[in-house]
Amino acid sequence: SEGEHFRTAVAALADEGRARTTDRIAFRTRSDDEVLDDGYKWRKYGKKTVKNSPNPRNYYRCSTEGCTVKKRVERDRNDPRYVVTMYEGRHSHVCPGTVYYAAQDAASGRFFVAGMHHPDLN
DNA sequence: CGTATTTGACCTGCGC
DNA sequence: GCGCAGGTCAAATACG
Numbered sequence: 001s002e003g004e005h006f007r008t009a010v011a012a013l014a015d016e017g018r019a020r021t022t023d024r025i026a027f028r029t030r031s032d033d034e035v036l037d038d039g040y041k042w043r044k045y046g047k048k049t050v051k052n053s054p055n056p057r058n059y060y061r062c063s064t065e066g067c068t069v070k071k072r073v074e075r076d077r078n079d080p081r082y083v084v085t086m087y088e089g090r091h092s093h094v095c096p097g098t099v100y101y102a103a104q105d106a107a108s109g110r111f112f113v114a115g116m117h118h119p120d121l122n
Numbered sequence: 123c124g125t126a127t128t129t130g131a132c133c134t135g136c137g138c
Numbered sequence: 139g140c141g142c143a144g145g146t147c148a149a150a151t152a153c154g
Binding site (some may be wrong): 043044047063 | 124125127128129
Binding site for chain 1 (some may be wrong): 142143144145146147148
C-alpha cells in the first residue's frame with residue numbers, strides 16, 4: 001500500500017540521516033494529505049505562517065512519552081500538491097502499532113529482525 | 123469523560 | 139533596545 005511505501009521511505013531516510021551527522025532530515029512527498037501515517041502518533045502543537053511561503057507550517061511532536069522527536073510539515077511553496085516533511089531527533093522507542101518479530105543479541109544490542117508486520121495495513 | 127487539536131500569546135535569537 | 143521571524147505553550151474547544 002502507499003502508506004507502507006511511505007514508511008519504508010521514511011525509515012530509509014531516517015537511517016541515512018543517522019549515518020550522517022545530523023538527525024534532521026527533510027524530504028518532499030507527493031500527497032494531497034499531510035497526515036500520512038508513518039507509524040508514529042503525532043500530536044500537533046503549533047502552526048505558523050512562514051514568510052517565505054504563503055502556506056502555513058505545522059509542528060508535530062511524537063506523542064509517545066519520553067520521545068522528543070519533532071516533525072514539521074509544510075506544503076511546497078511552488079507545488080501545492082507536494083508536502084515537505086522534516087524530522088528532527090531520534091525515536092527512543094519502536095513504532096507503536098507495529099509488531100516486530102525480532103530477537104535482540106545481548107552482547108551487541110542489535111536486533112535480528114525476523115520480520116515485521118503493520119497490523120493496520122493489508 | 124479523556125484525549126487530541128486549534129490558535130493566539132509568549133519566548134528567544136538575531137540583525138540593525 | 140526594538141522588531142521581526144521562527145518555535146513553543148496552553149487554554150479553550152472539538153471529538154471519540
